[in-house]
Amino acid sequence: MPTITRLLPETAKADAAPLAPREGATKLAPVDGVRFAAVEAGVRYQGRLDVMLAELAPGSSVAGVFTRSATRAAPVLMCERHLKILPAADAPFAILVNSGNANAFTGKHGDTSTDTLATALADRLGCPATHIFPASTGVIGERLPHDRIEAKLDELIAGLSAENGARAAAAIMTTDTYVKGASTTCDLGAPVTISGIAKGSGMIAPDMATMLVYIFTDAAIARPVLQEILSELTHETFNAITVDGDTSTSDTLILGATGRAEMKRIETRDDPRVQVFEEALHAVMLDLAHQVVRDGEGARKFVEIAVSGAASDASARRIGMSIANSPLVKTAIAGEDPNWGRIVMAVGKSGEPADRDRLTIRFGDVLVAQEGWVAESYSEDAGAEHMKQDEITIRVDLGIGGGTDTVWTCDLTDRYIAINADYRS
Amino acid sequence: MPTITRLLPETAKADAAPLAPREGATKLAPVDGVRFAAVEAGVRYQGRLDVMLAELAPGSSVAGVFTRSATRAAPVLMCERHLKILPAADAPFAILVNSGNANAFTGKHGDTSTDTLATALADRLGCPATHIFPASTGVIGERLPHDRIEAKLDELIAGLSAENGARAAAAIMTTDTYVKGASTTCDLGAPVTISGIAKGSGMIAPDMATMLVYIFTDAAIARPVLQEILSELTHETFNAITVDGDTSTSDTLILGATGRAEMKRIETRDDPRVQVFEEALHAVMLDLAHQVVRDGEGARKFVEIAVSGAASDASARRIGMSIANSPLVKTAIAGEDPNWGRIVMAVGKSGEPADRDRLTIRFGDVLVAQEGWVAESYSEDAGAEHMKQDEITIRVDLGIGGGTDTVWTCDLTDRYIAINADYRS
The missing domain is CATH 3.60.70.12 (L-amino peptidase D-ALA esterase/amidase)
Structure with missing residues (x-):
């Protein structure tokens, strides 16, 4: 590098x-x-x-x-x-x-x-x-x-x-x-x-x-x-x-x-x-x-979203952006909440090919969900620990193809609202 | 009715x-x-x-x-x-x-x-x-x-x-x-x-x-x-x-x-x-x-977005949703800011056919922008007055076709963040 x-x-x-x-x-x-x-x-x-x-x-x-x-x-x-x-x-x-x-x-x-x-x-x-x-x-x-x-x-x-x-x-x-x-x-x-x-x-x-x-x-x-x-x-x-x-x-x-x-x-x-x-x-x-x-408005967390196993690279990009732009995912990150249900939601709404039962989700190195359900090894404490960091990594594997992509975003905080709801003058 | x-x-x-x-x-x-x-x-x-x-x-x-x-x-x-x-x-x-x-x-x-x-x-x-x-x-x-x-x-x-x-x-x-x-x-x-x-x-x-x-x-x-x-x-x-x-x-x-x-x-x-x-x-x-x-999370304003003059009805729907889902439009409404620049932005990013110089924007009955610029008759006070209401209407005419559609949304307030950033437990 x-x-x-x-x-x-x-x-x-x-x-x-x-x-x-x-x-x-x-x-x-x-x-x-x-x-x-x-x-x-x-x-x-x-x-x-x-x-x-x-x-x-x-x-x-x-x-x-x-x-x-x-x-x-x-x-x-x-x-x-x-x-x-x-x-x-x-x-x-x-x-x-x-x-x-x-x-x-x-x-x-x-x-x-x-x-x-x-x-x-x-x-x-x-x-x-x-x-x-x-x-x-x-x-x-x-x-x-x-x-x-x-x-x-x-x-x-x-x-x-x-x-x-x-x-x-x-x-x-x-x-x-x-x-x-x-x-x-x-x-x-x-x-x-x-x-x-x-x-x-x-x-x-x-x-x-x-x-x-x-x-x-x-x-x-x-x-x-x-x-x-x-x-x-x-x-x-x-x-x-x-x-x-x-x-x-x-x-x-x-x-x-x-x-x-x-x-x-x-x-x-x-x-x-x-x-x-x-x-x-x-x-x-x-x-x-x-x-x-x-320097995103109100940002307190830097978030990397790495998508793999998608139907294509373009599909991985759209799934990544669906997660990155979801207000519910971004507010969960602001709240340091390892809320993987919202990741599932954002994958589902992307309009891209996905199979609930083949989806794997990780926060950093912590395996959160696989085979359509929360992983047996997962503890909420381990997930919460990762979310406390300044830099968060969310890894999503679709399990259906070879498409990969990575996108970056920040969390959505009350400061974003304060900055943008202020009257212009 | x-x-x-x-x-x-x-x-x-x-x-x-x-x-x-x-x-x-x-x-x-x-x-x-x-x-x-x-x-x-x-x-x-x-x-x-x-x-x-x-x-x-x-x-x-x-x-x-x-x-x-x-x-x-x-x-x-x-x-x-x-x-x-x-x-x-x-x-x-x-x-x-x-x-x-x-x-x-x-x-x-x-x-x-x-x-x-x-x-x-x-x-x-x-x-x-x-x-x-x-x-x-x-x-x-x-x-x-x-x-x-x-x-x-x-x-x-x-x-x-x-x-x-x-x-x-x-x-x-x-x-x-x-x-x-x-x-x-x-x-x-x-x-x-x-x-x-x-x-x-x-x-x-x-x-x-x-x-x-x-x-x-x-x-x-x-x-x-x-x-x-x-x-x-x-x-x-x-x-x-x-x-x-x-x-x-x-x-x-x-x-x-x-x-x-x-x-x-x-x-x-x-x-x-x-x-x-x-x-x-x-x-x-x-x-x-x-x-x-x-009853949208944290909603204080009910917003109707009426799109006309679009290339097709489907195009009008996508433009309406681009406006309705824009965090910048929604926070401006929360701030009672007649921020028509953000409407222009949301039309532009929709990916739909649009011509900057044919766009007409109204807040309620107030003509805000036409022919690619702010309307001569527009006063910021008139726009601001409309934004103070509980029910806001945004009318966008693309001026390029016969497509129409109407969508509804609410504003994006600090309460949305508070509700969704709270930890689940």
Whole structure:
């Protein structure tokens, strides 16, 4: 397993984020060819960083994965368009993100805002507007005051530095309780760095509706290969987590590869170095995904749900998500209740093939149920002991096929209700 | 609209059930050919009614609809089998229900319990065992102490009376906060009564996992016609409600028609009286379904979600359920927050065809959003005023087709968490 260095949250409030990283680095490992800047633009929040710029060197390969929501926000639609256009060889790329306003469900005004900002930034950086990848996160349905961001573009460009990754991670937070970053290295003939930042904890607080993830590497990889790798790894990382089953209108994941490492460029998927890169990238993506769950609204428990013996991998995923999204399972975990009856219920309601009498359930290593009934060896004390931990593992074997999958979630606590039932104003 | 008389809850605690009926009758309207009894058998609860018996006269038509869960409980599997067997002409039917233990995920022991009870009851009533329709509701995964129920069968039979419907409704409660019953009449050439009882509020408290509904009529209707009507009306009543999106292992809906009314039997679906009967039955089913939502765990608001302009009726149902099951929508309602951004999110994540710029959203009669943005006429005060009511209506028009559907749910409050995170013991 590649070694991951997490960004150490300076801002974590111990009470609000009981699952926040306790060790890590105060800076994000720099990536050759990537520079960051962050400023206070007062989009909505006052007195904190709320706009970040990341610039990638000319010749970079950029790949992206986005929300499948039918009500995608304007910046998401722009990113999707720009990824389809062949980039210019000698111009940089840029990622421009604001927090405080999601520029979602803003009609034609939303497109005007993203167009204005992309054009203004591209002019200053000397690249086509199609090299700009924007995102916005915050309140839905309010017009983005893009002039406040435009007024800060020169300051952002002047402040660009390879050392500013942690500041960028802070600028994209909304109601996250801590910054999220992770880095690793791998050897692709030359030493290569992979560093990523993320924000989000599900659909977050009242109108804050986004998971944003930006990952950078100095590896040299052709864009089609990069996109293929990213799409595949997303399935088993960011698409395998859930906080509340609600899907944002703005979810954005961008991976940029600058090609600055002293290596021959990876041109095809069957290059043997792809596997090394995938393993390292997977570790960074999975760690960032877990950090998002650990900062899930009101979360006090981190929960892994491993499904095996299902009719297919896809069936295992749906069964895992049925368990992970069940309010009754999640409240039981919050109550430290080894309530395996609710696991049975969630398997049953998934709509997937299952046989009551072949089902096996374990909490951690404790065998709870098998052959359609509670296991003879099971003691409620052993189950309860596992549920007291911060990190819970639920293993479900369907006993009918070879399908496996693992998903991650958090518990559902009274704090989730308190956070989300608060009036917006 | 047929007039519905609800069963007036004597047991409702005003604080626990703010949406309980405030007027109605203390007795369930008797149905000719149906008798009820209820006893204290001490299955799990002490000092309260926990077993009910309903007997239907020989010649009755019985129809049923059950949970589609892949982990259905033993009594559900028995009901499904018995419905497929042609009944004997001159023998009564019986419904036997206990609360306190769900006889679910009890392996082969579960089947032994239902077999034993069905045989013992059939012997005493002089009918084939295939005339018995059992149900159990309560803790999952514990062996049903069926001897305690068997020991009470003679007492139950001796106590049978047409007047005992309300006692039967009380005996099947688990953590329901009040009894649920509804009656109406219609004219099918002769006056006909329809009376039903229900229990449930989603997956209810810790291990209490069932919605049970029993409806009786003295109408004379052939079994295939009765089953067809019941199945169709279930789609727009009990299958159109959700408390928490969790599906029980035991959901059971039985409709018995004794044929005692002075009418010519309805033999085919095209009999013009079918429409009259359907309208009356629909009203009873919908009222009982709404009562279940109103007793939803921790519910303080009753929410109707009316979807129109969707690609199809099925698409409208999925969009309605995506909104109704969204924790973010439900917590916003609990907080009396007219948070239409979350409605947009829930439409977007449903996976159904939608166009952001054609979406119209109303809270009650207040136009909130149209043409992809907040309506010019909208004021937050008007939206907030609607959200303060006990009964909320959310109207969503997709603007892309003719599909419509309506679903009902309740809000998600801190009491839901408190109820479900409590340890079982």
